[in-house]
Amino acid sequence: MRNILAIAGKELRAYFHSPIAYLVMAVYSVLCGFFFYSFTATYVVQSLRMQAMGGMGAPPMTLNDYVIRPLFEGVLSVVLLLLIPLITMRLYAEEKRSGTIELLLTSPLTDLEIILGKFLGALLLYAAMVVITFGYVSTLFIYGNPDAKPLLAQALGLFLFGSALLALGMWISTFTKNQIIAAVVSFAVFLLFYVFDWVTAYSSGTLGKVFSYLAFTTHFDTFAKGVIDLRDLVYYLSVIVLGIFLTARSVEALKGRV
Amino acid sequence: MIEVENLTKRYGPTLAVSNISFNVQEGEILGFLGPNGAGKTTTMRIITGFLSASSGRVRVSGFDVAEQPLEVKKRIGYLPENPPVYPDMTVNEYLAFVGRIKGVPRSDLKKRIGEVSEKCAVANVANRQIGKLSKGYRQRVGLAQALMVNPDVLILDEPTAGLDPKQIIETRELIKGLAGHHTVILSTHILPEVSRTCQRVVVINQGKVVAVGAPDELTARLQGYGTVLVSAEGPAPEIIGKLQSVPGVNLVEPREAAESRVTLEVHVEKERDVRAELARAVVESGWKLFELKTSGMSLEDIFLKLTTHDLSEGKPAPENPPVQQDAAPAEN
Numbered sequence: 228m229r230n231i232l233a234i235a236g237k238e239l240r241a242y243f244h245s246p247i248a249y250l251v252m253a254v255y256s257v258l259c260g261f262f263f264y265s266f267t268a269t270y271v272v273q274s275l276r277m278q279a280m281g282g283m284g285a286p287p288m289t290l291n292d293y294v295i296r297p298l299f300e301g302v303l304s305v306v307l308l309l310l311i312p313l314i315t316m317r318l319y320a321e322e323k324r325s326g327t328i329e330l331l332l333t334s335p336l337t338d339l340e341i342i343l344g345k346f347l348g349a350l351l352l353y354a355a356m357v358v359i360t361f362g363y364v365s366t367l368f369i370y371g372n373p374d375a376k377p378l379l380a381q382a383l384g385l386f387l388f389g390s391a392l393l394a395l396g397m398w399i400s401t402f403t404k405n406q407i408i409a410a411v412v413s414f415a416v417f418l419l420f421y422v423f424d425w426v427t428a429y430s431s432g433t434l435g436k437v438f439s440y441l442a443f444t445t446h447f448d449t450f451a452k453g454v455i456d457l458r459d460l461v462y463y464l465s466v467i468v469l470g471i472f473l474t475a476r477s478v479e480a481l482k483g484r485v
Numbered sequence: 486m487i488e489v490e491n492l493t494k495r496y497g498p499t500l501a502v503s504n505i506s507f508n509v510q511e512g513e514i515l516g517f518l519g520p521n522g523a524g525k526t527t528t529m530r531i532i533t534g535f536l537s538a539s540s541g542r543v544r545v546s547g548f549d550v551a552e553q554p555l556e557v558k559k560r561i562g563y564l565p566e567n568p569p570v571y572p573d574m575t576v577n578e579y580l581a582f583v584g585r586i587k588g589v590p591r592s593d594l595k596k597r598i599g600e601v602s603e604k605c606a607v608a609n610v611a612n613r614q615i616g617k618l619s620k621g622y623r624q625r626v627g628l629a630q631a632l633m634v635n636p637d638v639l640i641l642d643e644p645t646a647g648l649d650p651k652q653i654i655e656t657r658e659l660i661k662g663l664a665g666h667h668t669v670i671l672s673t674h675i676l677p678e679v680s681r682t683c684q685r686v687v688v689i690n691q692g693k694v695v696a697v698g699a700p701d702e703l704t705a706r707l708q709g710y711g712t713v714l715v716s717a718e719g720p721a722p723e724i725i726g727k728l729q730s731v732p733g734v735n736l737v738e739p740r741e742a743a744e745s746r747v748t749l750e751v752h753v754e755k756e757r758d759v760r761a762e763l764a765r766a767v768v769e770s771g772w773k774l775f776e777l778k779t780s781g782m783s784l785e786d787i788f789l790k791l792t793t794h795d796l797s798e799g800k801p802a803p804e805n806p807p808v809q810q811d812a813a814p815a816e817n
Contacts, residue, residue, distance in 0.1 A: 233585040237571075244573040330569035330630070333533040334586045335558040482537050483496070 230336050234344020235351065238318070242352050247317070251310050255356050262301040263363040266294045290373035291453070295364055299381050299451050302360055303444070304421065306389055312413035314352055315396025316406040318345045319478075324404040328481070338478050342471055346397060353389045357382060377453020384450020387463035388443065392417055394470025401477040417443075486511040486668040487532065487638060492541035494527050501527045503692040504541070509685075512665045516683030516700075517672035518788065524692040525672040526566060529640050532670070533563045545638055559588065562636035562667075566643050568627025572616025576607055576626055579615055580633060587634045597633060605629040605659065621652040628659070639663060641671040645678060657682050676788055688788065713751045713779050714740070715763055719772030721747045727766050733759040746775065 242248035270293045277288060322328040331341050361382065367373050395416065400409040423442035427435045439445050446459040487509040494502040502524040509515045517525050530536040532543050534554045542549055548556040571579055580598045589597050602608040605625040610618060615626055624647065631639055644660065645653045660682055663669055673679060679686050680700040688696040688703075696703060717724055721742060728737045728751055736752040753759050760777060767774045 230586060233582065237582050240578075241571070241573060325569070325571070326565055326567040327569040327571060329530075329533075329535055329563070329565045330583070331586070333535050333558055333561065333563045334583075335555045335588055336586055337555070482535065483494070483539075 230340040231344040231347060234331075234336075234341055235347035238345050238348025239351055241317070241321075242314075242348070247313060248352055251313050251352070252356060252359065255305070255310055256359055258305045259298075259302055259360055259363060262298055262305075263294070266297050266301075267367075270294050290367050290371050291377055294367065295373060295378070295381065296451050296453075298360070298364070299385060300447070302385070303388065303447060306356070306385075306392075308414060308418060308421070310356070311353075311389060311392040311396055311417065312410040314349050315393055315400050315413060316410040317400070318349060318397045319401040319474075320403050320406045320409045324406075332478075332482070338475055339471075342397070342474050342478065346394060346471065349393045349397065350390060353393060354386070357386055357389070360385065374453075380450050380453045380455045383455065384447055384459075387460070387467075388447055388450075391443070391463045391466035391470065394467045394474070396470075398470050398473040398477060401474055401481070486513075486546060487670065488544045489528070489532070490542050490544075492528065492531060492543060493539050494524075494531060494536065495539045500692055502531070505689070505692070505694050506541075507687050507694060507697060509668055509670060511668055513685060514660065514664045514669040514671065514683045516679035516686040517670055517689065518674070518676070518679050518686050519672075519689035520674055523689045525674075525689060526642055527692075528689070529563075529642050529670065529672060530565075533561055533640055534558055535563075559634070560637045561640060562631030562634060562638070563640045564627045564631040564642060564644060566646060568623050569630070570615045570623055570626055573614060575612050575614055576602070576618075576629075577611045579626065580629060583630045583633045589634060597635075601629040601632045604632065606655070620647045621649065624648060624652075624656070628656070632663075637668060639667045639669045641669065643673055644671055645673070645675065653678075713753055713760060713763060713777065714748060715751055715767065715774070716746065716748045716776035717767050717772050717774050718746045719767075719770070723770075724767065724772060725749065727770055728763060731759055731762045731766050733757045733762070748776075 270288065270290065273293070274288045319328070322331060332338075361378075364378065368375075392413075396409075396413040399413045399416065400406075402412075403409050420441065420443045423438045424445050426438035429435075430438075440462075446462045449456040449459050489508070490506050492502055492505045493500070505524075505528060507515075517528070519525050527536065531538050532545065532550065534550050534557055537551065542551065544550070545557045546560050548560075550557045571582075574582065577598060580601065581594060584594045584597060585591075599608070602611055605628050607622060607625050607629055610622055615623060618626065624644065628641070628644065631641070641660065645656050648656060657678065660669060660671065664684070671678075671682065683700065685699055686697070686703060687694055715724075715728065721739060724747060725737045725739070728734060728749065733754050734751055735754060738750045738752070740748045740750045742748070751759075751763060760779065764774060764777055
């Protein structure tokens with residue numbers, strides 16, 4: 228555990244000693260802030276219009292459905308497509324380029340300790356981004372009274388979702404010395420998994436079901452609704468474990484053991 | 486201390502290291518000599534556990550690298566060819582990180598950083614970012630890193646590459662000072678380095694060990710005779726005749742002649758010092774003696790001899806490298 232923390236600490240320091248952490252968090256704050264502002268403004272305008280029309284038996288518009296949920300779904304795409312690759316691209320690529328991978332792999336650490344340490348370091352940076360999201364959401368509690376319970380599921384969903392991508396991004400980063408390549412490939416893979424459920428639109432058979440199951444987004448829906456479904460939990464945890472396992476295989480291959 | 490047995494490493498169809506065996510005794514400095522691409526780095530990386538061998542085995546302090554890598558890694562300090570430093574860390578931060586991942590107890594960390602910084606002369610840049618240091622400093626930070634755990638075994642891949650002459654001398658002195666406390670393997674393609682720092686040399690070429698021995702031993706063994714250079718003023722044929730008659734001299738060859746002065750190459754029997762007799766022979770005959778010196782075959786010559794020919798000309802690959810003498814007698 229001490230070893231894992233030493234590596235995690237080193238990764239975290241590297242993020243904050245370079246512009247990456249600040250850039251990622253700044254971009255995230257701006258995009259997330261814009262989403263939040265837009266959804267809130269739309270909500271305000273529409274709910275005023277509803278009020279003006281007298282309601283007429285329609286179900287009341289809630290902050291949860293009209294602001295928080297779209298925010299989480301919107302944030303997802305931003306995180307997914309852009310920022311996670313920026314976080315994971317350096318994890319192994321940079322060590323390979325600078326030769327420090329030789330230091331890590333010749334130190335008395337197991338490969339798994341190194342991998343988990345790196346994953347944990349990236350995860351902590353990502354956790355800061357989840358906290359930013361809640362910074363925006365918490366302002367709703369000052370001016371309105373949204374339902375707090377679904378937030379727990381939404382937070383967990385966002386966290387697991389990002390963790391799964393971090394694990395896969397880390398794996399992709401083991402293949403190259405070039406961080407740009409790692410980022411671009413991760414971006415492409417994530418995008419593909421993001422749009423996999425489009426397949427259901429034209430293929431309703433087994434294939435459609437399989438692709439829909441594989442898609443990252445399918446499993447986020449229930450979390451976004453504020454529900455924790457064991458199946459989705461299992462899905463994300465499986466992807467995380469798979470990413471870590473593949474990283475371990477790939478590091479093993481670096482040593483010429485395959 | 487280090488036993489390498491029949492080590493082979495393939496990268497796909499390429500054979501990087503082929504059936505290498507050698508041992509390193511405790512406290513010894515072993516030079517690993519060979520042209521670029523000979524397989525030095527690959528062999529060192531296998532010893533450190535960074536790469537795995539295709540076949541063969543490596544034991545460090547009795548632990549097999551493939552079976553108990555962590556035990557081996559605890560005992561090895563390794564400086565790769567490019568010092569594995571993080572440019573955005575300060576020297577102190579870096580050494581602290583290395584100490585933590587190498588298992589230096591927290592309470593000793595500060596003391597240990599102070600010791601290695603002192604030893605490697607990086608204490609004065611302790612709080613500077615490594616990325617802003619010169620190549621020489623970075624190399625020494627790399628060396629400090631390798632020493633952090635006070636390892637039994639030090640593996641240094643071209644430790645003086647890229648340094649200026651003054652730094653090279655300092656680094657050599659530093660490495661020499663490590664002998665006894667640590668077992669050291671250092672690789673290089675720079676020959677004087679070997680003769681100045683190492684007690685024993687393994688010469689490697691195209692993935693094979695071509696010679697093993699102490700630097701002087703190699704010289705003597707490969708040469709078969711000693712050479713003395715004599716520079717004198719007088720009639721060349723007579724001088725040659727006179728020197729031929731000195732007991733212990735096998736052959737006298739003129740090397741250069743300028744006006745009345747000649748320089749002669751006197752081949753003498755191995756392990757026999759006839760310099761005094763040669764001097765007397767010249768002076769007693771009334772000629773002027775200008776210079777007289779032994780000229781050993783330089784390590785450069787040996788190296789070239791070992792690595793440029795013979796191997797390809799039908800000579801069988803050495804089966805048992807540490808005792809074989811795989812070189813043609815010197816031709817002259």
